[in-house]
Amino acid sequence: MTEAERIDQLFEAWNNLDSPGCAVAVLRDGSVVYKRGFGMANLAHGIAIGPSTVFHSASVSKQFTAFAILLLAAEGKLSLDDDAQKYVPDLPDFGAPITLRHLLHHTSGLRDHWELLSLAGWRYSKDLITDDDILAVVSRQQDLNFQPGDEHLYCNTGYALLAQVVKTVSGQSLRAFTSARIFEPLGMRNTFFRDNYAEVVRNVADGYVETQSGIEISNTNFDTVGATSLLTTVEDLALWDENFYHPRVGGPDVIAQMLERGRLNDGSEIGYASGLGIGTYRGLTIVEHTGGDAGFRSDIIRFPEQHFSVAILANFGSIVPSDLVRRIADIYLADVLQPAPKPGPSTFPQPAADALELLTGYYAEPRLAGRVARLATRDGKLLGGYDIDYDGYALEAVDHRRFRFSDFPNSEIELEQQEGEPASELTSYFDGKRRHQYRRLPAYTPSPTELAALAGSYRPVENDMPYQVRVGEAGLVFKSVKSPEIKLTAVAPDHFLGDCDRFTFTRDENGRVTGLLMNSGRIRNVRFERL
Structure with missing residues (x-):
């Protein structure tokens, strides 16, 4: 079976006239070695998806906003260490400067505008959301999630503000600036930031979700750009991807800055650069960003050392592109990928049901409004999760005090317990590093x-x-x-x-x-x- 036939099999579930689907492009050594559409761009009119179908790409948009900022920085028109308030006067003074670098790396401490808008009454993807709406809710904020630079927490607000910075500095909207400076020079003819949700766009896919009533339309109503709203095709993303190897726009210095990871105030490096995540997959370096809005899902993943990339744009909310791009990489890069880690069931003897009952209950961080962990049992198994009031995910013992999540083996918990007594403390770990500590809460039923x-x-x-x-x-x-x-x-x-x-x-x-x-x-x- 050829590589192309194996990819076709991966997408067979959506390859019919009754399902939304996705467009796929596989890129190797500067060439598109596979491109195809699966499913329907418009179910009502029977329009199929092809490689040139235009999709809303959601948060894949962020890397283009970041690139625009870095172009302006390269021209000396701004510094990444400038206070964002210099360009967005409506941004409140929180007592510590929030820099453009903080916005790029999601280390600003600003609250996410989607959740702020929801609190203020907007219904996501149903009510019209504009740049002015976002600035209105952000301008009324009195507190931050954390001090700028102390933590990394994904924040759409930062990229909406960066779009405003581009507008202030260049005198052009983000749409006009990126079209003139990025998309047109690269020949990306079907790519632009959509800043008018009512605009008629040829060959654009509708978004869909599956509900109890069946498949329903789920489009965005956004007149906001920066964090989202880029319309593009997998063919155009191939042109963008090659610019990272042979820069026709921006030059080597801007490309290097795009890939420079952020740092926190304590000097530790994070896994996020400028609109791009940096990580590894089966031993190989990857550069990636995913996206999801309404019924749209997206991912573009790059293996820079292998000059290999995969782009998927989907119009069905149940499709998970991040899984599919990796399965495609498994096909093409089988000879260089390390064996996939497959942790088997723990060989440590599992505690008896009565011992597990001594662990169940709620645990909370010892601070006001701190995180909450919950342990419960079902069918003789221990289940756990964070900030949930339902059973959670299966845990298995790996020693006398430590358990790991069966489906997420990098996540573990450790319990403090006197013999024969209920556990008193819980500590969470990720990749062996301590994350949070919780104390057991007494059982409580309010009157x-x-x-x-x-x-x-x-x-x-x-x-x-x-x-x-x-x-x-x-x-x-x-x-x-x-x-x-x-x-x-x-x-x-x-x-x-x-x-x-x-x-x-x-x-x-x-x-x-x-x-x-x-x-x-x-x-x-x-x-x-x-x-």
Whole structure:
């Protein structure tokens, strides 16, 4: 079977007239050695996907925004160490400068604008979202997730702000600047930043998701660029990819800067450069970025030492391009890839069910509104997860105190426990490095009186969207007029989990409930006041 036939097999599930799908391009030594479309770009009109089909590429957009910034830096028109507020005056003063370099590397500490917009009432991919909307919610922020440079946390806000920097410095929109300086010189004729969601675009794919009712359209309603909104094809991405080997735009210095990893304040290096992730796969260096918005998924992965890349643009939310690009690499690079790690089941004797029960419960970081870990058992197995109120993922013992997640063997936990007693502490590890420490929480079930004391109206101090906390049949419920209902599970007095978010009610010195703190994936300690 040829390499092309093996790739065809990988995508057979989407190769029909009733399914959305994707376009694929395989690039080797400067040539496109495989390109094909699978499935339908438009189900209603029966239009098939081809290599020239235009897709919304989601966060694959970020590398082009970063490249624009580095072009301007190379021309001396800005410095990566400039304070972003110099170019975006609406950015609040948080007491410490946020530099362009922080924005590029996701180390700014800014909260993610998608979650901020959701809190303020926007419904992602359903309501129109503009650059002005993003600037409006960002300008009202009073706190950061962390001090600039202290941590790395993926943040779309930074790239939306970088688009504004390009506009301020160049006098052109990001769309106009990148078209003139990047896409046209490289011959990327079907690539541009879409800054008008209502614009008619020829040969563009619709996005789709699968629901309980069947396959439904799921497009973006974005008039915002920088973090997202690049329209492109796999054929055009091949031209962009080759620019990293033979720079026709930017030159070697800009290319080198694109691949320079960020550093934190403590000097440690992160795995993110300028709109690109740097890592390894089966022993080989990779440069990669994925993307996902509404029903669109994307990935372009580069093996620079092998001059080999794969680009996938998909219009079906269930497709996982990051898995597929690696399976294609497995086909073409089999002779140089190291054997795939396949950790087998642990050979350590697994604890008995009664011993596992002594480990179950909630554990929390010893700080206000800290992370929460949960351990539970089912069918004699230990299950665990973080900031969840459901069973979680399977764990297996690797020694007397340590367990690893069966599906994520790089992630482990270690428990402190006196013989015959419930565990008292939990420490998480990733790749052998200590991450977070948790203390066991006493079992807690709030009384109806305690729940009633927390019910009422709350409002984020940084926007005007009121939320209601009410007592439902199974406990507290958190909801606004435009958000889905979130059921809250109590883990300790005033501390709740819901939909993978943490809710911590706050009180004054007299014990009166004054508000709450909400922590989600990319926003921390968002303050609500009680009305």
